[in-house]
Amino acid sequence: MKRLVLSTFTFCSVIFGFNAQEINGGPVNIPADGVVDGIYIQEHIPTKRLVPYEFVRESDVMFSKRVWRTIDLREKINHTLYFPLDDFAGSGEWVKNSSRWSLWTVIRTHILKGDLTIYSVENPNSLGVMDGDLFKYPITASPGKNFYNDSLYKTQLISYLAELKTKYNADGSPQMETDPITGEEKLYPNPETGVDEPRPAAPDTLWYKSSNIVEYKLKEDWFFDKERSQFDVRILGIAPVVYYGKRKPDGEFEAIEGKKELFWLYFPHCRFVFVNYNVYNPKNDAQWMSFDDLFMKRQFNSTIYKQSNTFDRSIDAYKSGIDALYESQRITEELRNFEHDLWHF
Secondary structure, eight states, X not given: OHHHHHHXXXXXXXXXXXXXXXXXXXXXXXXXXXXXXXXXXXXXXXXXXXXXXXXXXXXXXXEEEEEEEEEETTSGGGHHHHOOOOEEOTTSOEEOOSSOOOHHHHHHHHHHTTSSOEEOSBOTTSTTOBOGGGOOOEEOOSTTOOTTTOHHHHHHHHHHHEEEEOOBOTTSOBOBOXXXXXXXXXXXXXXXXXXXXXXXXXOEEEEXXXXXXXXXXXXXXXXXXXXXXXXXXXXXXXXXXXXXXXXXXXXXXXXEEEEEEOOEEEHHHHHHHHTTSEEOOTTOTTOOEEHHHHHHTTOSOOXXXXXXXXXXXXXXXXXXTHHHHHHHHHHHHHHHHHHHHTOOO
């Protein structure tokens, strides 16, 4: 019997591997060769296959309504998406928790690997036009390449995954580029004046971490499918949101000016990634689900900030404060009442 158990363990170790990235998904509880961090190998979620959406014909959709909503990560129910315990080491290496990752870690990892395509929030040809949720402006690498071997793609991605912060001296003046050996300022010819002048040092790259993501925005369609007699919802896009504003020399915010969307992701593509990453279950460690399960089961709290309308206005364009929350609740109740009114008993 002992030989059988040992053989089974060895077989599983070979099949499931010792590196999380060798499995089609997230981390497993095999930190080293021959070591299982638990009483069994947690291979269910990392090897799970995606359950496809039900096919929907246009002629079967009798009603449809598009809404945009915000998931506030400060709310306790949404902490399973937040989980900011992953960080950068001093060498710049990305340090991840061994058993579970935040949603941002999953997204960031697969963007760098080239598995997910990001869509710019702003129209590159018409600055100020924020229509990234239409998925019109993809940022892609060369065929067969990714962040690690495509220099142009790497330069583009940095502006979406990090913030460039100007280097300052102790007196508040911007730092100039210096010689690494002598420490003296480097001088470069100014084409306008012809005089050699110093130039500002390259800005610091502040990579966005899980703790920097304060919200996620969702774009989704609610519809009634008469073929299945079901009122259903499909998430179409997801966008991480961070604060922006003036920073101090140490990188901390001096004044927060607002929030901004980093980019949009096409959610049906994200499902192929989300399905293989665990979501922490605070009530039972043996019943973890995937991020795809969490979104499919709607186990998050959110607030509607826009619905499809004549002028394409968001709620905050005509409501403010608590009135905006009431308007969001009104839209939610309309969707609920539509489903309720479909049936007569």
